[in-house]
Amino acid sequence: MNDDVTCISCPLGCRIHVEKKGDRITVVGHMCKKGEEYAIQEVKDPRRVLTTTVKIEGGRQCLLPVRSEKQIPKDLVKKCVIELSKIGIKAPIKCGDLVYKNILETGANIIATRDVESVEKK
Amino acid sequence: MMKTDVTVIGGGPAGLAAALKAAEKADVMLLERNKELGGILPQCIHDGFGNFIFKKMLTGPEYAQHYIDKIKKSNIKVKTETTVLEIDTNKNIIATNSIDGIMEIQAESIILAMGCRERTRSQILVPGTRPAGIYTAGTAQRLINIDGVMPGEKIVILGSGDVGLIMARRFTLEGAKVEGVYEIMPRPSGLTRNVVQCLDDYGIPLHLSHTVTSIKGKKRVEGVTVTKVDESMKPVKETEMFIPCDCLILAVGLIPENELSKQINIIMDERTKGATVNERMETSVPGIFACGNVVHVYDLVDDVTITAEIAGKNAAQYVKEKPETTEEIQVVAGDNIGYVVPQIINNRDLDSVTLYFRVQREKKDASIVVLDGKKQVFEKKERIVKPPEMIKITLSKKTLTALTKNELRIDVRCRK
Numbered sequence: 001m002n003d004d005v006t007c008i009s010c011p012l013g014c015r016i017h018v019e020k021k022g023d024r025i026t027v028v029g030h031m032c033k034k035g036e037e038y039a040i041q042e043v044k045d046p047r048r049v050l051t052t053t054v055k056i057e058g059g060r061q062c063l064l065p066v067r068s069e070k071q072i073p074k075d076l077v078k079k080c081v082i083e084l085s086k087i088g089i090k091a092p093i094k095c096g097d098l099v100y101k102n103i104l105e106t107g108a109n110i111i112a113t114r115d116v117e118s119v120e121k122k
Numbered sequence: 123m124m125k126t127d128v129t130v131i132g133g134g135p136a137g138l139a140a141a142l143k144a145a146e147k148a149d150v151m152l153l154e155r156n157k158e159l160g161g162i163l164p165q166c167i168h169d170g171f172g173n174f175i176f177k178k179m180l181t182g183p184e185y186a187q188h189y190i191d192k193i194k195k196s197n198i199k200v201k202t203e204t205t206v207l208e209i210d211t212n213k214n215i216i217a218t219n220s221i222d223g224i225m226e227i228q229a230e231s232i233i234l235a236m237g238c239r240e241r242t243r244s245q246i247l248v249p250g251t252r253p254a255g256i257y258t259a260g261t262a263q264r265l266i267n268i269d270g271v272m273p274g275e276k277i278v279i280l281g282s283g284d285v286g287l288i289m290a291r292r293f294t295l296e297g298a299k300v301e302g303v304y305e306i307m308p309r310p311s312g313l314t315r316n317v318v319q320c321l322d323d324y325g326i327p328l329h330l331s332h333t334v335t336s337i338k339g340k341k342r343v344e345g346v347t348v349t350k351v352d353e354s355m356k357p358v359k360e361t362e363m364f365i366p367c368d369c370l371i372l373a374v375g376l377i378p379e380n381e382l383s384k385q386i387n388i389i390m391d392e393r394t395k396g397a398t399v400n401e402r403m404e405t406s407v408p409g410i411f412a413c414g415n416v417v418h419v420y421d422l423v424d425d426v427t428i429t430a431e432i433a434g435k436n437a438a439q440y441v442k443e444k445p446e447t448t449e450e451i452q453v454v455a456g457d458n459i460g461y462v463v464p465q466i467i468n469n470r471d472l473d474s475v476t477l478y479f480r481v482q483r484e485k486k487d488a489s490i491v492v493l494d495g496k497k498q499v500f501e502k503k504e505r506i507v508k509p510p511e512m513i514k515i516t517l518s519k520k521t522l523t524a525l526t527k528n529e530l531r532i533d534v535r536c537r538k
Contacts (some may be wrong), residue, residue, distance in 0.1 A: 006318045010173055011421055011511055013314030031505075048319065049169045051181055052295060053267055063270050065167035065183045074323060081295045095187045114164065114183035 005042045009034040018043045047071035050110070052081045054099060059091030059116040066099050068108040080104055091118040126151040126199070127441040128434075129215055129229040131206050131382065134161020135423050136414020136430040137235035138189040141198050143434030144233070148441050151199045151227065153206055153217055159193065160186030161237055162260065163423070165267045168288055170315075174424040185423060211386050211407050231409045231437040234383055234397070235430065238376040238415040240285075246374050248280075250337030253344070259285040259373040266292055274369025278346050279303040280334045284312040284421075286373020291320035293371075300324075301365050303373075304332040304348050306355055309484065311375075311510055313421060334370065335362065343368050376419045383412070393461040394418035400466040401475045403433035408444065411437045418463050418478070421512045425478065445469065451525065456493070456533035458482050460509075467530065470522040478514050479532065481507045487537040490515055495527040507534060 007014045007030065016029040016039040025043075030036045041047060049071050053063040072080060080103050089099060093116045100110035126149050130141040133154030141152045158164065163171070166182030173179060176188075193200060204219040215227040240258040257265070257273050263285060265271040277293050279286050282305040290300045303321060308331050310317050321328050329348070335357050336347040350361035378396040389398045389406035396417040397405040403413050413433035414426045439445070451467040462479040481488075488507045492500035492515070499521050507513060515532075 006314055008315040008319045011313050011315060013318070013511075048323070049179065051168045053167060053270070055270075061268065063268060065164075065181060065267065067167075067169060067181050078295060095184060113167065113181045114187050 003043045005039050007035045007038045009038050046074040048074050048077055050077050050080050050103075050108075051113075052084055054084050054110075055088040056093065056116055057088060057090050058118050058120075059093070060119055061116060064089065064093055064099070064116055065113045066110050067113050068103065068106075069111055070108050072103070072106040072108045076104055076106060080106070080110075084110065091116045123226045123228055124151070125228045127229065128231045128233060128437045129153065129213075129227055130233045130235055130434075131209075131215075132161070132235035132237055132414075132416070133159040133200070133202070134235065134237045134414065135163060135186065135189070135426050136237065136416070136433075137161070137233070138186070138193060139427040139430035140233045140235055140411075140413050140434035140437070142189065142192055142196060143431040144231075144438040145196050145198050145434075147435075147438035148231075149197070149199075151201065151229070152193070153204045153215075154200070154202045155205050157203055159190050159200070159202065165260075165264045166288075167267050168292075171423050174422070175427060182423075189427075206382060209382050209386060209410075211410075213409060230441040231411065233433050233437050234380075234405070234410065234412040234416050235414050235433075236379045236382065236416045238419055239379045241372070241375045241377060243372060245377075246372070248334055248337060250346075251339055253337070253339035253342050255339065255343035255369045256337065257369070257371055259283065259289045259371050262289055262369075262371050263292070266296060272296060272298065273371075274298060274343075274367070276301060276367040277369045277371060278334070278348075278365055278367045279371045279373055280346075281305060281373035281375070282310040282312050282317070282328060283373040283375060284316050286371060287312045287316040287320040289371060289373070290326050291324060294324045294326065298369075300326045301367055302327045302329055302348075304329045304334060306331070306333040306351055308353075309509070312373075313510055314508075333357065337370060338364075343370055346370055376415065378416045378418065380416060383416070386410070388412075391418075391461060391463075391465060393455075394463065396463075398465045399463065400468045401432075401464050401472065402436035402445075402468070403429060403464070404436060404440075404468075409437075409440050411440075418461070420478075421510070425512070425514070428476075429478075450528060452529050453477060454529055454531040455479065456531045458485065458534040459532055462532055467522075470525060472522060473519050474516050475522060476514050476516045477532065478512055480509055480512055481534050482509060484508045485534065485536055489535045489537045491533045491535060492517065492521075493531040493533065494525050495529070497526075499524065503537065 050068040056064040163182035163186035208216040413430040
């Protein structure tokens with residue numbers, strides 16, 4: 001099996017060639033360790049960090065930006081966004097707070113990516 | 123009248139980092155037009171920030187939060203919802219907000235960190251009617267990520283700048299249909315990683331050498347006409363195609379926001395649309411510094427932070443002792459380079475100087491060469507250089523000390 005992937009780990013965007021012969025995987029064209037890891041992961045099981053917003057009540061703004069703590073399978077990103085569109089949480093929230101545990105059995109938690117103070121606190 | 127050592131204008135990533143650095147040695151006031159600090163970062167909810175500084179992929183709000191938390195713990199005097207109306211060369215600032223009214227601030231040093239603004243329809247002259255449903259990518263991003271409003275359901279994106287690519291993905295995840303991204307140039311103008319993770323991942327087509335030649339719709343956008351362009355970017359006859367849509371997103375570039383800088387005749391660089399700066403990020407007016415996207419539009423917020431800290435450090439230093447300008451080395455953009463920042467080196471007695479630039483044309487097996495007169499003093503090999511990806515090179519103390527001429531030229535050559 002042969003595959004070409006473009007690394008998304010940094011702005012360089014290396015074009016990486018991955019060759020799979022039985023159990024042996026060879027990677028050519030990467031410039032760092034991250035690139036090598038990315039390429040192998042990308043051909044085996046492509047994963048992405050999920051970022052979206054959830055509704056927040058009683059806060060100084062109506063949306064809370066969130067992300068998955070670790071990468072989740074690429075194919076599940078959209079499903080997870082839909083799942084998160086159904087929930088709502090209450091202010092105040094601190095950056096890093098847990099918002100949703102183990103989303104769609106991916107093993108990844110969804111966390112807040114900013115503080116949202118409650119309106120009263122002002 | 124209020125007095126401060128250093129006044130920072132703009133509370134985005136550049137202003138935050140500059141203010142924090144300056145506050146280590148001086149009294150600092152930070153003025154921000156918006157309700158909250160962070161600039162554009164709070165609406166950039168995607169990840170990919172902080173790779174160099176934090177060695178991990180943060181989202182925009184997280185990156186901003188890190189600096190906002192530090193500002194809260196500092197002695198920096200922050201005024202939000204405050205607009206600066208005027209500045210002068212004596213570092214007098216006139217600003218206004220709804221609490222203080224009109225205020226006068228006397229600073230010893232000013233740091234310009236106003237960021238940049240998106241180009242709009244009127245700057246690229248798209249013909250057609252003027253219906254609702256035409257937004258810049260950043261406005262759409264704000265509507266979706268902060269205000270919770272969807273700008274449309276069937277989307278056409280003109281321009282392949284990074285914000286446009288990010289928004290193509292965002293629209294798709296939020297249930298809209300992105301019909302395609304149309305780019306007038308024969309290459310994408312955003313980073314390759316964004317073409318991959320925002321378009322390819324979601325099967326969104328990218329049409330290069332295409333542009334929007336007409337907008338249809340009376341009250342609301344009903345569709346746009348897209349047309350192929352030739353090498354000189356002129357529309358090619360009989361290649362027009364009508365695409366029904368209710369929303370046109372413009373991702374056609376960013377321009378440094380320099381209305382204030384122009385009030386005091388700071389020397390501007392026509393190529394960057396920002397002020398000309400030296401290695402201390404100081405403009406042509408002594409004691410007035412500039413950093414971040416108001417100088418030139420960066421790819422990465424990490425580089426904004428790094429250069430803003432240089433500005434902050436030197437602004438605080440300027441308050442203590444005004445440095446003598448001993449010499450002036452012009453940094454010249456040579457073969458295949460559009461511009462270089464900083465444009466001037468005034469003091470070589472430094473541990474290092476980092477130069478930022480973009481190439482004009484994509485080249486494989488490139489060699490970046492720095493020339494002191496005819497003598498080559500630096501070389502760096504790159505496998506590939508592309509216009510959307512900013513290049514930085516760092517000249518060491520040894521290289522700087524050995525310079526003899528008052529002109530430093532950078533060329534990007536082909537090794538083969």
